[in-house]
Amino acid sequence: MRALLVLPTLDEEAGVREVLEDALAHHERFDALVVDGHSQDATVSMAEAAGVHVVQQRGRGKGAAIRTAIDVFLAGSWDALAMIDADGTYPVDALLGMMAELDQHAVLVGDRLRGPLEHDAMSRLNYLGNRFLSAVATVVHRADAADVCSGCWVIRRDAVERLRLNSMGFELEAELFASLAALGHAPRWVRIPYRSRKGEAKLTSVLDGVRILRKLLVRKVMGARKTHL
Numbered sequence: 066m067r068a069l070l071v072l073p074t075l076d077e078e079a080g081v082r083e084v085l086e087d088a089l090a091h092h093e094r095f096d097a098l099v100v101d102g103h104s105q106d107a108t109v110s111m112a113e114a115a116g117v118h119v120v121q122q123r124g125r126g127k128g129a130a131i132r133t134a135i136d137v138f139l140a141g142s143w144d145a146l147a148m149i150d151a152d153g154t155y156p157v158d159a160l161l162g163m164m165a166e167l168d169q170h171a172v173l174v175g176d177r178l179r180g181p182l183e184h185d186a187m188s189r190l191n192y193l194g195n196r197f198l199s200a201v202a203t204v205v206h207r208a209d210a211a212d213v214c215s216g217c218w219v220i221r222r223d224a225v226e227r228l229r230l231n232s233m234g235f236e237l238e239a240e241l242f243a244s245l246a247a248l249g250h251a252p253r254w255v256r257i258p259y260r261s262r263k264g265e266a267k268l269t270s271v272l273d274g275v276r277i278l279r280k281l282l283v284r285k286v287m288g289a290r291k292t293h294l
Contacts, residue, residue, distance in 0.1 A: 066144035066167055068219065069137070070095040070160070072151040073122070073130035075102035078111060079264030080153035085115045087157035094164065095147065098137060100130040108151075128232030128240070138225060147219045152262040154186065155217045159257040163219045170253035171224040172245050175217030177259035186261045194274050198239070202281050206243055208251035213242050214277065217257060224250045235273045236280035243284035 070088050074081060081099070088097045099112040099119045112119050122133040131148065138146045145167055149155040155175060163173040177187070178195060187195070195214050202210035215238060227248050232240045245252065 066094075066164060068095050068145040068147040068160075068164060069134075069141065069143040070097050070157075071131065071134040071138075071146065071148040072097065072099050073102065073127050073134070073148070074099055074104060074108045074112075074151045075267060076104045076106045076108060077151040077264055078104075078107040080262065081108050081151045082111050082115070083153055083263075084149070084151050084157065085112060085117055089115065089117070091157065091161065094161065096143065098134060099151070100134045100137075102126070102130055124233060126232075126234035126237075128230065128234050128237035131237050132230055132232075135225060135228065135230070138222075143222065145219055145221050146225050148216065149218075150216045150262075152264055154260050154262045156258060156260070159217060159255070160219060163217075163255050166253060166255075167219065167221050171221040171250045172252040173219045173255055174212065174242075174252040175215050175257035176211045176254040177215055177217075177257060178212045179254075180256040181258045183258065183260045186259050188270075190270055194270060198274065198277055198281070201278060202239065202242060205281055206246045206284075208242075208246040209254065210242055211254040213281070214238050220245070224248065232280065234276060235267075236276045239277045239280045240284060243281055247284070 097117045099117055100122050101109055102122050109119055122130040147160050199210045199213045202213040
């Protein structure tokens with residue numbers, strides 16, 4: 066299978082070059098795409114210098130970036146959509162093992178919380194917040210959510226084609242999980258290493274955590290309403 070590997074970016078010059086180099090080393094498996102959120106640093110020029118296609122996302126936020134990427138994906142002939150962050154936290158190599166399982170599983174997600182965490186890769190507050198949100202997602206959606214905020218995903222084309230997303234920000238992963246679980250595509254979780262990010266973090270722990278929790282609950286209510294129509 067061949068995948069479109071999406072890197073959403075916003076001022077990620079500190080990490081994007083290394084991530085792209087790793088992605089391009091596996092050019093036989095991935096076509097890389099940078100979806101940029103109007104960076105003010107050298108992110109775009111670095112990607113273009115590496116020969117990677119860059120598109121400017123519609124709107125702002127990670128959710129808007131991934132929805133833009135899905136439109137590009139559906140217009141092409143790729144077998145799967147892969148995505149990781151451009152800050153160096155996720156190893157590109159982890160995606161290769163995940164892609165090898167696409168015949169058996171439509172959705173595979175990297176599990177940072179049960180994998181090896183590099184020192185200082187995640188603050189204690191973020192770790193506990195991720196654990197809490199994952200536990201809520203598991204209970205509310207009745208599907209294992211080992212790491213519901215993970216940014217490392219591989220989704221087979223038939224599952225991508227059924228997605229209807231509206232997230233704008235970091236609640237995107239929660240919406241992906243909830244939507245795919247409702248479609249019968251509960252993720253297969255793969256333990257992966259998680260490294261310290263390069264560059265400035267964009268996520269605000271408490272506010273984004275509230276938005277993620279709200280998305281998990283709203284998606285459940287929407288699904289319940291549809292089943293009673």
